Amino acid sequence: GESVGLHLPTLSVQEGDNSIINCAYSNSASDYFIWYKQESGKGPQFIIDIRSNMDKRQGQRVTVLLNKTVKHLSLQIAATQPGDSAVYFCAENPGYSTLTFGKGTMLLVSP
Amino acid sequence: ETGVTQTPRHLVMGMTNKKSLKCEQHLGHNAMYWYKQSAKKPLELMFVYNFKEQTENNSVPSRFSPECPNSSHLFLHLHTLQPEDSALYLCASSHGSNQPQHFGDGTRLSIL
Numbered sequence: 704g705e706s707v708g709l710h711l712p713t714l715s716v717q718e719g720d721n722s723i724i725n726c727a728y729s730n731s732a733s734d735y736f737i738w739y740k741q742e743s744g745k746g747p748q749f750i751i752d753i754r755s756n757m758d759k760r761q762g763q764r765v766t767v768l769l770n771k772t773v774k775h776l777s778l779q780i781a782a783t784q785p786g787d788s789a790v791y792f793c794a795e796n797p798g799y800s801t802l803t804f805g806k807g808t809m810l811l812v813s814p
Numbered sequence: 815e816t817g818v819t820q821t822p823r824h825l826v827m828g829m830t831n832k833k834s835l836k837c838e839q840h841l842g843h844n845a846m847y848w849y850k851q852s853a854k855k856p857l858e859l860m861f862v863y864n865f866k867e868q869t870e871n872n873s874v875p876s877r878f879s880p881e882c883p884n885s886s887h888l889f890l891h892l893h894t895l896q897p898e899d900s901a902l903y904l905c906a907s908s909h910g911s912n913q914p915q916h917f918g919d920g921t922r923l924s925i926l
Contacts, residue, residue, distance in 0.1 A: 734912070737914055739917075744919070745919050745920075746816065746820075746904050746906075746917035746918050746919045746920050747857075747904070747917045748816065748917070749914045749915075749916060752914055754912075792856075792857075796911065796912055801859050801862055801870060802859075802915060803856075804856045804857040805856055806856050
């Protein structure tokens with residue numbers, strides 16, 4: 704999993720498996736969280752967001768879970784595909800004007 | 815297409831050159847951002863503009879000079895850069911601080 708400020712971890716999965724990418728955030732005042740996907744040579748792409756009044760939100764093949772008690776955020780990708788291979792990182796809004804980003808987790812999907 | 819276009823995609827320049835990076839967003843957003851992305855480091859916020867007004871300068875050296883002529887365009891003027899400034903420079907836009915930021919594909923900058 705990922706924590707803001709640590710080395711970039713890697714998650715390797717087989718095609719069709721479910722993937723879980725974790726993020727530990729630091730600021731208990733954060734009330735808005737986003738997951739981004741960044742493919743090689745491209746900018747970060749918005750995947751899904753969640754606000755602190757929710758603990759779960761689902762999108763297409765993705766689910767974000769928020770545990771405010773332990774300041775933990777996770778991204779679940781169902782039926783992972785080779786096209787999901789990328790760096791995934793979370794971002795939090797601690798109530799200031801801007802987002803704070805983590806370093807990211809590399810997801811490698813094998814056919 | 816993300817709705818945020820950055821040009822050029824690649825730029826190689828010497829330390830004494832002057833160049834500019836351009837960003838244009840077609841999303842109707844009122845906030846625009848410049849970020850620096852270096853290998854194995856989190857995105858570093860450089861500047862924030864809201865409704866064309868600079869609202870944040872994250873202790874960026876003066877050799878980086880932003881310009882926001884309107885809510886759709888953002889520039890980053892570069893002058894006398896250092897080798898450690900080589901990085902991917904990303905532009906983003908959003909409706910506000912608690913809304914998703916949408917990124918361009920960046921300018922890969924190399925300083926010789």
